[in-house]
Amino acid sequence: MPIDATQPYDDSNIFAKILRGELPCNKVxxxxxxLAFHDINPMAPVHIxxxxxxxxxxxxxxxxxxxDAEIAGFTRAVGKVAxxxxxxxxxxxxxxxIGKRAGQEVGHLHVHIFGGQPLGPMLAK
Incomplete structure (x- = not known):
């Protein structure tokens, strides 16, 4: 179910639980x-x-x-994983x-990295 990205951060979300070590992940x-990890429901051969x-x-x-350190560190992590x-x-x-119309399902910022096959058009119609 899409979340409302204008609401305050909720530390009970699944990614917060992964960060606290309460749930496992396949860390990359x-x-x-x-933190980078494999998606549990991959949509491409590589989905991190x-x-x-x-x-x-x-x-x-x-x-x-x-x-500034967090922004730089996160951006560098995305590039390093790729x-x-x-x-x-x-x-x-x-x-x-980000948000309801885009289909954000977890209320914690995250970037999907897809690869391993031709990925097709930018948006599905």
Whole structure:
């Protein structure tokens, strides 16, 4: 069910539980600012989620409240995961769904990294 990205951060969301170690994940990368792990319901041969370690609902929330170090660290983590996963040569797609109309399902900012096959058009009609 899509979430309302204008609401305050809810630390009972699934990604907050993963960050606290209450739920497992298939970790790909972790540093002080970000965690990357395989999506449990992959939509491409490579489907990795990258999340900031801070409690941010959306890109606009993150860009407004995160420190410069958090923003740089998260952005670098996304690039590192793509490079380390050998996705750069073949190409990959980044996707961040924000709010109800975009279909955001978890109230914690996250970026999907898709790769491993041709990905088709930008939007389905």
């Amino acid at each position: 990368y972790e540093d002080e600012h970000a 989620l990258v999340i900031p370690k801070g409690g941010y609902v959306s890109w606009d929330d993150f860009s407004e409240r995160a420190s 490079r380390d996963g050998a996705m750069v040569t073949q190409g990959y797609r980044l996707l961040a769904n």
